[in-house]
Amino acid sequence: MKPSFLNNKKVLLGVTAGIAAYKTAALVRLFIKAGAQVRVIMTPAAKDFVTPLTLSTLSKNPVESEFYNKNDENAVWNNHVELGLWADVFLIAPATANTLSKMVNGVSDNLLLATYLSAKCKVYFAPAMDLDMYKHPSTTISLTSLQEYGNRMIPATSGELASGLSGKGRMAEPEDIISFIEKDLSTGLPLHGKTILITAGPTYEAIDPVRFIGNHSSGKMGIAIAKNAADLGATVHLILGPSSETIEHPLISVTPIISAQEMFETVQNLYTKVDIAIAAAAVADYRPKEVAHQKIKKKTEEFVLELEKTVDILKWMGSQKEHQFLVGFALETQNELENAKKKLQNKNLDLIVLNSLNDKGAGFKKSTNKVTLVNHKLEVQAFSLKTKNEVAQDILSAIQKDLHD
Template identity: 50%
Template sequence: MNGILSGKKILLGITGGIAAYKSILLLRLLVKEGATVQVVITPSAASFVSPLVLATLSKHPVAIEWVKDDAQWANHVMLGRWADIIVVAPTTCNTISKFATGLCDNLLMAVLLSATCPVMIAPAMDEDMWLHAATNRNMATLRSDGHIVLPVAHGELGSGLTGEGRMLEPEIILAHIVQMVSGSKPLVGLSAVVTAGPTHEPIDPVRFIGNHSSGLMGIEIANALQAAGAQTTLVLGPTHLRANSAVNTIMVTTAQQMFDAVANVFPDTQIGVMAAAVADYRPATVADQKIKKQAHELALSLVKNPDILQHCGMNKSTNQLVVGFALETNNEAANAIEKLQRKNADMIVMNSLQDEGATFGSANNKVTIFEPGGLSQSFPLMSKQDLAKEIVSLIAKRIHEKA
């Protein structure tokens, strides 16, 4: 069967969670796209999804126990070496813990620990479990081991509550798989956080301090990082634009919300790209009611917002790379180099309002990238999509030099 996954060998692991019913649809999608799929499930998963259904759809026996019904040994080593990629969907909190610690008490765990190919996990659990410190530690371990950890979705959970922890929809998981196996991915096994868009700092319930940023440059960088194989989180300010569905997007409004989101994600990432046009200041107080027009003048007291780029630059480890942006109106190069040093960044991408066709809201940009040691590289006016690919290519080169 021809398809975008034609000729690819995929091992689908299924663990015992209510989201296992979605794995049937994922299996159908994989087969429809031409993949050869073998399924390995945990014993508890058989309570949620029928092995007969999985075997019928995959056209291969489903492996559950160490010993098959015909008294033959289920060769976990060969299964781990057979696949081009292993996808575990859903991956329960229990399995994540086992995988992170190397516990091997069922066939699927033996396959995972024998794998010589990329392993992608699609977590699924209740929100309290997802947010627990132990789960966060286990997820960080899996990422540091080079495994691909997909984000979770927000929605109705098995407990009846609504929140974070829902497994991604099969179509989105399929997109991640296709992206993973379809070409050169220089950032596979790495994770990134990107900021994009403006921030809005409220004055009262209807007014705010903001700017004209559309967020397009940062969104294209997030898309390019994801396409290069990095698990990418985009922290996006208020804009109508959106990144590709494979990018985990966190919507925020204010600079403080953006700072908090980045500070939470950054310690577990290797790449940080701060492309957002963050408001430097916010009103010291926010009026509860709309401010009525009375006096001829209105004075606002402003306080400084947290500096996201500087926080990342000053707290980065030796294996992390931090990229900032600088929009300049005069003394462009000197100001960009000073910012590079002051923020302890690895790169500053500088663009100027003096460059025609490269202003806020444009689909194009023209930049110069400055690095420590006096290195600089200028790019002509080009689409932000193409420029994002150039920036990510340089990021990939520099992050591998750090390794």
């Protein structure tokens, strides 16, 4: 299943009394399939078009319709404020002319409308009505006013209507509604429109078909940066060396590589197209000068392996830098800060992330890290031991700050 921006989102679906209410069953299923939690509020009249039992079964939550059950002396008040605060996304679909007018004018004569007036999240509405109603000046005022209030309209489409007429007023199809919301959720994020290149993990340099030179990098740090960057709206190209770690996100494309040369060639193909490049990979400094085509047999007491330097990918990126904001990593064991500053300047970086293997809880294969950031002004910012997810957030915050200064 393709990852979705709706994953783990809390979606409140408001259903009003229009014939298009029959599409809400499909909507609930699509939200659930995308990984969202779903709760449903119906206007009392909407229950004439689709049953609460259908929507509660699909959403796995009770459907709310009344402020309280008037026939139950022990009834619990359905708190519209709580419902409005619970939601990350509030979708009203179908949104009839009657409900649209009440939303504009602050009328709250049912639970759905009272919840709308209490909602603190993004509110989307999908109009659905007959052709003449949709074209009426009062409806035009409602649609315009609601968007001026900050609500997002999912435009009605043209097609055959319940009256038998054909024209505009048909509610958007469930798949198109989901697509609209997913796209909108990414648009307002702080890194929306930015393209980021991230290298992560180790490289393996072949000795023969069986053996290789490598290191202990797991790729966790680079993957955490990639996920957080994508969550902030960036389009991410992740070049990932051999790793057991996986990642799925609608804004992340992963290119798996093995060797430093493969990583370099992929970087070359992408570098001119990106705004930010973050070199988190632990690239091998040397590789065997000759690679055996067959497994090397153990025949002698000693075996000499001649090595040659691999390409310095980070230095190449620094030398080719035009508009890119370039971030490098330095893993040090002695004179850490001094060495990191030299690397920052020698490789023409904008920011360097310093790790020390002397810090407990930092280093390869761990879920935590302790970093110090040094920017191009040689300003130093040291952080305590944190999870790699939190470290990724700190790195991206520093990048955004520098970009805005």
